[in-house]
Amino acid sequence: MSDLILPDYRVQTDAVRNRFARIKKRPVTMEVKGVSKYFSSKHGTITALKDINLTIHKREFVCVIGPSGCGKSTLIRIMAGLEQASEGEVRLDGKAVDKPGPERGMVFQGYTLFPWLSVKQNIMFGLRESGYNKGSAEAEARQWIELIGLSRFENSYPHQLSGGMKQRVAIARALANKPKVLLMDEPFGALDAQTRSKMQSHLMEIWKNIDVTVFFITHDLDEAIYLADRILVLKSNPGEVQEIIEVPIPQPRHPDQFLTAEFLATKKHLEQLIHPANQDDDEDHLNLIRMVPVNDDVGSVF
């Protein structure tokens, strides 16, 4: 990649620039204001997040990347209301968030479908909680099942589904509540590459057609660039905002764009942010590996 001459990732075409201008005029859906989170343990206090600020506009798609342990999950859990911020606050439509609620749907990496409920009943769960009667909840759930293409499985239990199918059900279950924000914590992390790219297209399709704002954690740079309007890059120790990147690729997205100059430029920049050049530690390890004696018939693989 380094041999290619790539444009600056900040260079935007008019179409892209206009789009971002329009996004910024939309109402603010979620606001993260000065959020810090400390965990106290036996060995002292860990600062998981330090002064995070972020404004997400209506129907925006924001991805979060950062090294492992930089506090991505902690941030999304605070936004979901599953965890309390030590400092600062999260606002949804101007109101401070203090506990979990159906207007902030959440999709976890581990699916978390209710194993004792069928696909249909899983999707009906939130609807029933919000006061739908059984009949209308069922009708509504059926529509969602059709939308995610699992009509044949509506009475199957989760253990009978593949990982990708489970995650589709989990997404439908969260969206059935008509949330304002869909929070997703590495939802496709456990899927194989092929299923993963199918799920990405699927999610894009859903997002295009449904009035929902998406906040999406991933550790896959391609995924982040492909899906996001903006990418929040966090760094660790403590978890801080390193940069917020506007992805210079026009919407609607298409898998062909994976090889465009803008895409590669953005990816190169992200690579540099996440894996800085000075990696002496790893070099040392590699040197050690070279000292391990090799006893094989081939001699050299080159």
Added chain:
Amino acid sequence: MSLFSVNKPLNPRSRKTVTICSFILPILLWCVVSYVPFIWHPMVEITQPGSVSYFRENMLVDKVLFKTESINAAEKGTELPAGIPANPVYLPAPHEVVKAFYASFTTPPTRSSELWLHESLWSSLQVIFYGFLLSSIIGIPLGILAGTYDFFSRLFEPFIEFFRYLPAPAFGALAVAILGIYQAPKIAIIFIGTFFQQVLIVANTTRKLDPALLEAGQTLGAGNRSMLFRIVLPGILPDLYRDTRILLGWAWTYLIVAELIGTSSGITWFITQQARYKNFDNVFAAIIIIGILGLTIDLLLAWLGRRFFPWQNTN
């Protein structure tokens, strides 16, 4: 496939064979010890007392004693005693137990005051049933509350933790003093024996529910009530069922204590009585009936469990 692969199920045919073997092998062992004369058989059953004055027909005497007396008789030139090798009275042969098993259901008890085997059994089953039911009705809800809410956990568990170390039999006399001498104190002993364990075990099972499911429920808008009834309860149900099955097995062990207090009755009393009369074939018959009954109940519960919980892919 090999018969010994770690943590891999056997193929259905060998599984069936091995299961059958698990019963056949002990029975075979029993038959061998009972019917092959030169294996064990430390006694001699007298068939012909000969000149030994204190030998009687059908009497069991020690092998060594029999030999000494035979040598004595031979030296004196008097009539030799005769006998066949036999096992001690406490190890009846399989066919004797089968006969007793059959007789226990067909011939009335020797004394009119005694109960038939099936009557004793029925009385035992009732004691277990009521004791266990009572314990479950109170214990399971308390356990679930303690497992769900830290408040109830702190409120109940320390005391129960203390109480469960008090042996249930110690309450026998107290139970009789308070509840009279008939079934009630026996039920109380079963209750005391299971209840405290039950609360703790159910609380633990409840706590083991995947917290991610609770969080998923919260983000789907479930309120406190729904969390308890629509997530915690169905979520732990299969494990709760399994716990209950295991605890029911424990209840059976407390039966032995329970039936020896107040007016003695039930299957364990039957066994004690028969042992006293040295009718060990009856003792074995009764023990085997308990085994069959316990196993049947457990298999039935296991089968029902698979019906109840179709979302479980294993067990």
